[in-house]
Amino acid sequence: xxxxxxxxxxxxxxxxxxxxxxxxxxxxxxxxxxxxxxxxxxxxxxxxxxxxxxxxxxxxxxxxxxxxxxxxxxxxxxxxxxxxxxxxxxxxxxxxxxxxxxxxxxxxxxxxxxxxxxxxxxxxxxxxxxxxxxxxxxxxxxxxxxxxxxxxxxxxxxxxxxxxxxxxxxxxxxxxxxxxxxxxxxxxxxxxxxxxxxxxxxxxxxxxxxxxxxxxxxxxxxxxxxxxxxxxxxxxxxxxxxxxxxxxxxxxxxxxxxxxxxxxxxxxxxxxxxxxxxxxxxxxxxxxxxxxxxxxxxxxxxxxxxxxxxxxxxxxxxxxxxxxxxxxxxxxxxxxxxxxxxxxxxxxxxxxxxxxxxxxxxxxxxxxxxxxxxxxxxxxxxxxxxxxxxxxxxxxxxxxxxxxxxxxxxxxxxxxxxxxxxxxxxxxxxxxxxxxxxxxxxxxxxxxxxxxxxxxxxxxxxxxxxxxxxxxxxxxxxxxxxxxxxxxxxxxxxxxxxxxxxxxxxxxxxxxxxxxxxxxxxxxxxxxxxxxxxxxxxxxxxxxxxxxxxxxxxxxxxxxxxxxxxxxxxxxxxxxxxxxxxxxxxxxxxxxxxxxxxxxxxxxxxxxxxxxxxxxxxxxxx
Numbered sequence: 001x002x003x004x005x006x007x008x009x010x011x012x013x014x015x016x017x018x019x020x021x022x023x024x025x026x027x028x029x030x031x032x033x034x035x036x037x038x039x040x041x042x043x044x045x046x047x048x049x050x051x052x053x054x055x056x057x058x059x060x061x062x063x064x065x066x067x068x069x070x071x072x073x074x075x076x077x078x079x080x081x082x083x084x085x086x087x088x089x090x091x092x093x094x095x096x097x098x099x100x101x102x103x104x105x106x107x108x109x110x111x112x113x114x115x116x117x118x119x120x121x122x123x124x125x126x127x128x129x130x131x132x133x134x135x136x137x138x139x140x141x142x143x144x145x146x147x148x149x150x151x152x153x154x155x156x157x158x159x160x161x162x163x164x165x166x167x168x169x170x171x172x173x174x175x176x177x178x179x180x181x182x183x184x185x186x187x188x189x190x191x192x193x194x195x196x197x198x199x200x201x202x203x204x205x206x207x208x209x210x211x212x213x214x215x216x217x218x219x220x221x222x223x224x225x226x227x228x229x230x231x232x233x234x235x236x237x238x239x240x241x242x243x244x245x246x247x248x249x250x251x252x253x254x255x256x257x258x259x260x261x262x263x264x265x266x267x268x269x270x271x272x273x274x275x276x277x278x279x280x281x282x283x284x285x286x287x288x289x290x291x292x293x294x295x296x297x298x299x300x301x302x303x304x305x306x307x308x309x310x311x312x313x314x315x316x317x318x319x320x321x322x323x324x325x326x327x328x329x330x331x332x333x334x335x336x337x338x339x340x341x342x343x344x345x346x347x348x349x350x351x352x353x354x355x356x357x358x359x360x361x362x363x364x365x366x367x368x369x370x371x372x373x374x375x376x377x378x379x380x381x382x383x384x385x386x387x388x389x390x391x392x393x394x395x396x397x398x399x400x401x402x403x404x405x406x407x408x409x410x411x412x413x414x415x416x417x418x419x420x421x422x423x424x425x426x427x428x429x430x431x432x433x434x435x436x437x438x439x440x441x442x443x444x445x446x447x448x449x450x451x452x453x454x455x456x457x458x459x460x461x462x463x464x465x466x467x468x469x470x471x472x473x474x475x476x477x478x479x480x481x482x483x484x485x486x487x488x489x490x491x492x493x494x495x496x497x498x499x500x501x502x503x504x505x506x507x508x509x510x511x512x513x514x515x516x517x518x519x520x521x522x523x524x525x526x527x528x529x530x531x532x533x534x535x536x537x538x539x540x541x542x543x544x545x546x547x548x549x550x551x552x553x554x555x556x557x558x559x560x561x562x563x564x565x566x567x568x569x570x571x572x573x574x575x576x577x578x579x580x581x582x583x584x585x586x587x588x589x590x591x592x593x594x595x596x597x598x599x600x601x602x603x604x605x606x607x608x609x610x611x612x613x614x615x616x617x618x619x620x621x622x
Contacts, residue, residue, distance in 0.1 A: 022058070024043070024056050027045035027047075028043070028045075029058065040062035041058055041060050041063075042063040043058065043061050045069065048070060051069075053071060059084070061084065061085055062087065063085075063087040064087070064089070065091075068091075068092050068093065071095060073097040073098070073099075074098050075099055076099035076101030078102055079105065082105070085106055087109075088109060089111070091117075092116035095114065095118060095119055096118040096120070098122065098123050099123065100125055102126055105129070107130070107131065110132055111134070111135040112135065115137050115138070115140050118141065119138065119141040120143065124146075125153065127154070134159065136161070138165070139162070141164075144167065144168065146170055146171060147171065148174070150171075151171065151176070155177050159195045160194070162196075163197040163226065164199075167202070168201075172211050178223070195225075196225050197226035198226075198230055203243075205233075205246055207249055207251040207280045209248060213243050213246055249280045250280065251334055253332065254279040254283035254332055255337060256276070256277045256338075256339045257278070259276070265343065266346055268319075269318060270315065271318050272467065275311045275339065276311075277309055278309070279332050281332050281333075282307065284331050285329070286328075286331070287311060287326060287329075288327050289324060289325070289326055289327070290326070291324055293324075295315075299313050300312045309330065311328060313326065320345050322343060324342070325340050325341070325342050326343060430498060430504075431448050431507070432448040433447040442484060443484055443514065445460060445483075445495060449480060454477060457475060457499070458498065459497070460474075460484070460495060460496070461473075464488070465511070475497075489515060493512055496509040497509075
């Protein structure tokens with residue numbers, strides 16, 4: 001009878017203590033009463049030798065703390081039996097691996113604290129098993145990134161601490177889930193809807209941080225920060241700068257600038273393909289061939305003052321093998337853009353001359369009547385007239401190939417008839433054409449036209465070496481100089497000057513390179529400095545020698561004059577004579593006090609004075 005009563009009592013209590021789950025031997029358990037009168041169990045485990053979560057945690061546990069242990073990993077479904085668990089604290093352990101199923105069964109979990117561990121990756125998808133989670137503390141771990149898909153599982157949080165990790169930036173998807181905090185209603189007296197901890201991370205302050213910086217600038221009362229003054233860690237120029245002081249640009253995908261889609265160039269010429277693009281950050285530019293063949297040239301990259309990135313492909317002495325499609329690609333982390341340029345290498349064109357007086361015409365055989373006789377010069381022409389007064393760089397003399405091509409500038413296309421009336425050839429000739437160095441992006445042309453009047457207008461035609469289309473610059477009447485701007489550094493150009501409406505002769509053309517013009521002037525300045533320095537080194541010792549000799553002679557002269565004056569003074573003081581009565585007496589008795597003070601001279605000096613006086617005297621010394 002007593003046994004039956006005991007069994008009924010145990011059943012009423014829900015079974016023996018072992019059935020409800022005993023407290024683990026390495027942990028301590030305690031009960032506390034909640035505000036609604038219910039009881040909650042707290043289990044605390046801090047054994048430094050513990051390597052795995054305890055398996056026999058009472059199922060009625062509402063708060064579990066595993067802290068300062070040697071636990072390195074949490075296996076899947078480790079807390080599945082703890083259906084009443086609301087707070088899971090795992091601070092300052094050795095955790096470096098978490099299972100994606102670690103929160104399976106924790107439907108009532110509200111707090112997950114895991115600061116001070118070694119987590120480099122967090123299983124964000126595991127948060128779907130804890131729909132009531134409001135607090136996530138991952139402070140002081142080793143997280144280097146938050147993936148964009150994590151934003152789907154963080155929308156219900158009211159506290160998120162990611163401080164003291166290795167985060168470089170946050171995804172835009174995560175920031176988008178917090179945008180409603182700026183516009184949502186705020187009730188005074190209530191806590192902020194979201195508390196963020198983002199400080200002490202090595203933020204990279206580039207365009208990808210633009211959204212985060214602007215998000216922090218416009219934060220509302222619905223949003224609170226553990227530390228609002230976030231700072232940059234890189235690049236080095238921005239290290240330590242507060243976000244509020246940044247001026248970042250929003251990221252932009254590459255956008256190619258429009259240009260030529262097809263180029264025709266004669267065999268053996270040099271072709272320059274240009275491609276420009278904009279983007280934030282600045283795109284990486286590259287050239288390749290559509291057929292996969294290697295490039296037969298060099299690529300030069302540069303960035304212009306307006307932020308445009310340029311890639312220049314130079315193809316020297318093109319052949320028929322260089323014909324084909326060339327692809328220019330601009331790429332940054334947002335994407336890539338491509339453009340295609342076709343190059344057609346043609347046979348050299350021949351020209352025949354038809355004589356007919358001063359207005360002689362040249363007819364071209366080959367491709368028809370394109371006005372493109374000005375675009376095929378491959379060398380530099382040195383004028384044969386005396387140099388003008390303006391200092392200029394003298395280009396080298398053209399070779400045979402250059403001379404042959406320069407002769408083509410005397411021809412005109414059939415449709416280009418001159419509107420200038422025929423006259424003396426001397427009145428329409430430009431001479432003494434020179435290139436005056438200015439900068440790497442501009443040059444100045446100067447010339448003479450002795451027979452031209454003040455009403456004569458000139459034209460300047462110029463083009464990049466290897467390109468067919470020449471640009472025209474109109475010069476006002478009466479001017480004999482012009483500055484061409486917007487040139488590309490280290491590129492060869494051809495320029496011709498002629499009376500407006502006429503075809504230039506080869507003596508009226510010059511080919512120059514934008515780097516040599518400037519470098520020549522720099523070389524001349526260097527020569528001047530060297531000459532002046534050498535002259536100073538040679539002349540300085542001679543000057544010092546002459547000056548030292550003059551100073552020495554001056555010093556000797558002053559010394560001799562001083563000795564003579566001193567001798568006279570001492571003689572007056574020391575010379576004695578015999579009186580008539582045979583007694584010795586001073587020859588001068590009017591000695592002043594100053595003369596008496598000057599009488600302290602050696603006996604040898606006094607003897608020397610007596611000898612020079614050629615008199616036999618008795619000298620006395622005090």
